[in-house]
Amino acid sequence: MEEEEDRIQNLRSKATELLLRKEWKDSIEVYSELISLCHDQISNPHQNLDPNNLPKLKKSLCLALCNRAEARLNLQDYPQALQDCNEASQIGNTHFKTLLCKGKIMLSLNQYGLALDCFKKASLDPNELENYEMLNGYLEKCKKFEFLSRTGAFDISDWVVNKFQGKPPELAEYIGSIEIKKSDISGRGLFATKNLDCGNLLLVTKAVAVERAIVPESVFQDSKEQAQLDMWKNFIDKILESIKKCVRTRDLIYKLSNGENEDDLEVPDIDLFRPVGEDSSTFHDKKIDKEKLLNILDVNSLVEELISAKVLGKNSDVHGIGLWILSSFINHSCDPNVRRSHIGDHVTIHACRDIKAGEELTFAYFDVFTPFRDREEKAKNWGFVCKCKRCNLEKGVSSNQEMMEIEMFLGKGLDNGGVVYRLEENMRRWMVRGKGKGYLRSSFWRVYSEVYESERSLRKWGSKVPLMENVLDSVVDAVGSDERIVKLLMRGLKRKNGHKGNGIVEMEKAMKLGRGLYDVEVLLRMLTYQKKPLVRSKNKKEGTLVHKNKAHTISSGLRVKYDESPSNK
Ligand SMILES: [Zn+2]
Incomplete structure (x- = not known):
């Protein structure tokens, strides 16, 4: 008996030391040994157990389970961590550490309500008053996340306005007014279930895994390709790791298309993708269909490339690849109605035009x-092959002799103003109207923006090319808003008006073109250099960062402030 007690004591100190050193894997191993030893001792009927020894043993077992859960939590092995917590709470129901750990697991699984229950229960423990502050921190966090996941009322404005300094804001997963249905474009798609305003938030989803690396633009092509291969390999390892740990993640990933028989795929219910109750299933012994998985990743992974992904707060040398399950259902169009932004490990999707x-x-x-x-x-x-309206139109004109000439001129470095002039003339001749003009202008964006940026071009071609504001309007109408459009507008207006500028006109124009770019509050603060929030979060409406109709009110209210802003001095 003495001997066993010593063994338990030794294992315990060894495991504690490993845990403190954050050597999770090793500590799990030692705790597992300790746990089975405790089990043996408790269940072995032949042992002459000292009656005083049983509670002591149970206490050791409970602590060991709880600490192993902590280590597993740190390795993001939530199902197994949860199993440990549940076993521990069967032994000692109100054990503070167990409740704390279970709360943290639930928080990581986006189960804010269940997490809140755990932390609340833990806070009732009279012996743990010194931990009150830490617990309170968790309680507040749960409440905040629960609110965010219910309403989608995020506020990233501080972070954006402070030029993405520091850590990205914490987001919670959110599913707005959307559903999955069969798509005319391809396979299945996401659809709006109600009328949406430009700027409405529709979805916030966290990556199953994301792998990032710094690949400077300046390195040789070979090393770049090697770096990308390494990234892809690490990414796949991360995905494999996370589906080994959780059946649910695996099942959701296998709902995605692997690029075959797109039209015969079942249409999953959107509710499957909402966080569920306790899911402690693990399937360490089940085989993973790796071939299918690789095809799924090939079709659905998104690269974090700066321009199309709107990766906020990263420099251009950071490359990343990730899998965000629900947003993978969204089909491509060159004439899109939503826009995705990457914030930390989350992808946010919001309307970049009004949607029916x-x-x-x-x-x-x-x-x-x-x-x-x-x-x-x-x-x-x-x-x-993209069959969107924009591609159809452009395909139609691309075989025109004139279009081929324009493209040839471009390649030969013809004056950009000349290219714009010819394109506009030809659009008239081809009878390209309305949105069509916006489509073509978007495809020639680089040329248009260079003309409007250059004093020399404007002096030479100013009267022969359309007004910048009209071009920008049509481009936003065609492809949705974009930072580059708003920046060009602001610079253009500043140049035109000198540094005095007409605050109201600038503001209203930028607001109009910037709708759907960020939320309105962020945009306003960027345009007006406001460091302080403009709208308190209680004014926010469901699914909207700031309600659209507020935009005008806010911009009127800001006129006074705007005139004091540094840009006007
Ligand atoms: Zn297209």
Whole structure:
């Protein structure tokens, strides 16, 4: 008996030391040994157990389980960590550490209500008053996340306005007014279930896994390719790791398309993707269909490339690849109605134009300002042919002699103003009207923006090219809002008006073009250099960062402030 007690004592100190050193894997091993030893001692009927010894043993077992749960939590092995907690609480129901650990697991699984229950129960423990502050921190966090996941009322404005300094804001997963249905574009898609305003938030979803690396633009092509291969390999390892740990993650990933028989795929209910109750299933022994998985990842993974992904707060040398399950259902269009932004490990999707109930949500898999032929090439690399309105129109005009001439001139470095002039003239001749003009102008965005940025070009071509504001309006109408459009507008207006500027006109124009870019509050604060929040979060409406109708009120209210802002001095 003495001997066993010593063994338990030794294992316990060894495991504690490993835990403190954050050597999770090793500590799990030692705790497992300790746990089975405790089990043996408790259940072995032949042992002459000292009656005083049983509670002591049970206490050791309970602590060991709880500490192993803590280590597993740190390795993000939530199902197994949860099993440990549940076993521990069967032994000692109100054990403070167990409740704390279970709360943290639930928080990581986005189960805010269940997490809140655990922390509340833990806070009732009279012996743990010194931990009150820490617990209170968790309680507040749960309440905040629960609110965010219910309403989608996020506020990222501080972070954006402070030029993405520090850690990205914490987000909770959110599913807005959307459903999954069969799509006319391809396979299945996400659809709006009610009318939406430009700027409405529709979805916030966290990556199953994301792998990032710094690949400087300046390195040789070979090393770049090698770096990308390494990234892809690490990414797949991470995905395998997370599906080994959780059946649910695996099942949700297998709902995604692997690129075959797109039209015969079942349409899963959107509710499957909401956080569920306790899911402690593990399937360490089940075989994973790796071939299918690789095909799924090939079709559904998104690269965090700066322009099309709107990766907020990262420099251009950071490359990343990730899998965000629900947003993978969104089909591509070069004429998109939603826009995705990457914030930390989350992807947020919001409307970049007004959307009608029943309309399919689409975003561009690559930069919306990519010219037609390059888009064709990129779509081919993704394994599809884009049949959106914009591509249809551009396909129609691309075989025109004049269009081929324009493209040839571009390649030969003809004056950009000349290209714009010819394109505009030809659009008139081809009778391209309305949105069509916006489509073509978006494809020639680089040329247009260079003309409007250059004093020399404007002096030479100013009277022969359309007004910048009209061009920008049509581009936003065609492809949705974009930072580059708002920036060009602001610079153009500043140049035109000198540094005095007409605050109200600038503001209203920028607001109009910037709707759907960020939320309105962020945009306003960026435009007006406000460091302090403009709208208290209680004014926010469900699914909207700031309600659209507020925009005008806010911009009127800001006129006074705007005139005092540094840009006008
Ligand atoms: Zn297209």
